[in-house]
Amino acid sequence: MALRAVRSLAILSNPLRTYSTSGPLVNVSINEKTGIATATLQRPPVNSLNLELLTELCTTLEQLEKNKSRGLILTSSSNTVFSAGLDIYEMYKPNMDRYKQFWTTLQQTWINLYGSSYPTVAVVNGHAPAGGCLLALSCEYRIMLNNFTIGLNETKLGMIAPTWFAASMRNAIGTRQTELALITGNLFTTDEALKIGLVDEVVQSKNEALEKAGKFFDKFKRIPPHARTMTKTSLRGADIQALVKSRNEEMNKLTAFINDPKLQEAIGMYLESLKQKQNK
Ligand SMILES: CCCCCCCCCC/C=C/CC(=O)SCCNC(=O)CCNC(=O)[C@H](O)C(C)(C)COP(=O)(O)OP(=O)(O)OC[C@H]1O[C@@H](n2cnc3c(N)ncnc32)[C@H](O)[C@@H]1OP(=O)(O)O
Numbered sequence: 001m002a003l004r005a006v007r008s009l010a011i012l013s014n015p016l017r018t019y020s021t022s023g024p025l026v027n028v029s030i031n032e033k034t035g036i037a038t039a040t041l042q043r044p045p046v047n048s049l050n051l052e053l054l055t056e057l058c059t060t061l062e063q064l065e066k067n068k069s070r071g072l073i074l075t076s077s078s079n080t081v082f083s084a085g086l087d088i089y090e091m092y093k094p095n096m097d098r099y100k101q102f103w104t105t106l107q108q109t110w111i112n113l114y115g116s117s118y119p120t121v122a123v124v125n126g127h128a129p130a131g132g133c134l135l136a137l138s139c140e141y142r143i144m145l146n147n148f149t150i151g152l153n154e155t156k157l158g159m160i161a162p163t164w165f166a167a168s169m170r171n172a173i174g175t176r177q178t179e180l181a182l183i184t185g186n187l188f189t190t191d192e193a194l195k196i197g198l199v200d201e202v203v204q205s206k207n208e209a210l211e212k213a214g215k216f217f218d219k220f221k222r223i224p225p226h227a228r229t230m231t232k233t234s235l236r237g238a239d240i241q242a243l244v245k246s247r248n249e250e251m252n253k254l255t256a257f258i259n260d261p262k263l264q265e266a267i268g269m270y271l272e273s274l275k276q277k278q279n280k
Contacts, residue, residue: 085130
């Protein structure tokens with residue numbers, strides 16, 4: 001908390017610096033006038049989150065923090081998919097060293113995004129199942145385009161959403177709705193998501209979403225950044241601390257979980273069903 005306070009006080013005195021962290025999987029651009037960064041996920045066809053994409057995103061978030069970013073818009077280069085969630089191939093017959101690196105990077109990406117000192121908006125311009133929904137939930141504000149689906153559907157895949165996935169959802173929609181959403185693994189339509197507060201606004205186009213995102217950032221023009229950041233930390237800090245404390249324990253459980261032959265069989269069948277869908 002104290003460190004964050006010092007960092008946020010520094011925001012008041014340091015001028016904004018421009019920088020570039022664009023990589024092949026995450027394009028980063030900075031609006032010179034507003035200082036707002038846009039990170040665009042660009043891993044066709046569905047922005048599934050593999051180790052390489054997560055590493056780029058994680059580094060981008062670290063750089064934005066270091067450079068005292070004014071804000072971040074997280075979006076997708078696809079017109080139909082924000083992110084299909086974790087790359088299922090990272091969990092299918094995995095190389096265990098890579099698998100551990102993959103989860104460690106996912107955990108750190110979440111810590112950086114959920115706990116960022118700068119304001120964050122997800123422009124959800126396509127489907128956002130599972131890990132895709134987690135990315136959106138980790139932002140402070142979600143603007144979604146119509147006619148897509150979003151949710152933590154892990155139970156439908158025979159998996160369990162980790163506690164910090166659940167905490168991110170609880171932070172947005174409360175305990176009751178989170179329990180219902182998680183046990184059913186529901187994927188919400190955009191309108192259903194709006195109704196329960198899973199997204200904050202529904203729009204018809206990406207341009208409209210970007211305009212609304214600008215209005216969200218404008219709200220902070222007259223708010224001292226340190227007060228904003230400390231308030232966010234007071235609300236989200238406990239969730240982050242819970243993961244920091246249980247990181248190793250979680251990794252041990254995940255390692256045992258992923259090596260279960262029945263789970264591997266289920267993942268194989270799920271991958272097959274996704275492929276079959278394409279052949280229809
Ligand atoms: C304390 C610890 C206790 C234990 C805790 C256990 C922890 C386990 C945690 C598990 C957490 C999981 C979180 C996840 O994110 S799992 C991933 C879940 N994601 C999904 O189910 C989404 C699957 N995809 C879709 O529904 C659709 O693809 C789409 C996103 C709606 C897009 O549809 P569209 O029609 O445009 O595209 P296609 O379906 O035709 O897909 C195109 C190709 O992309 C491949 N694909 C899709 N999704 C994924 C994915 N997530 N990973 C890898 N590959 C994916 C698909 O197979 C097609 O490939 P092809 O062209 O080769 O056929």
